[in-house]
Amino acid sequence: MRKRLVGVVKAQARRIDVVQSGGRFVEPVMGHPRRVQGTVVRVEGEAVVVDAGVPIHLTPTDPRQGASQFQPGQFVSCDVMDGATFTPRA
Numbered sequence: 001m002r003k004r005l006v007g008v009v010k011a012q013a014r015r016i017d018v019v020q021s022g023g024r025f026v027e028p029v030m031g032h033p034r035r036v037q038g039t040v041v042r043v044e045g046e047a048v049v050v051d052a053g054v055p056i057h058l059t060p061t062d063p064r065q066g067a068s069q070f071q072p073g074q075f076v077s078c079d080v081m082d083g084a085t086f087t088p089r090a
Helices: none
Strands: 007-018 025-027 035-044 047-051 055-060 075-080 085-088
Parallel strands (some): 007 055
Antiparallel strands (some): 007 075, 035 047, 035 075, 047 055
């Protein structure tokens, strides 16, 4: 029997780049994410929420970037640092 799991994925992005083409994905499919690409859904504080097939809260670590620089609808791509987390919601 399958059970639905709901929660929040958070990660630190090395640098978030606005790109023009490609698809939504998290790479690799299993294990800790290393690369994320998708559409900006919203900005929450210091995090950019990206729809990459699943919503991922990305915090930019490049000192030249801030979450407020990104707008909903932009298509973005980034490498993810080690230490991504998943927090289940009740």
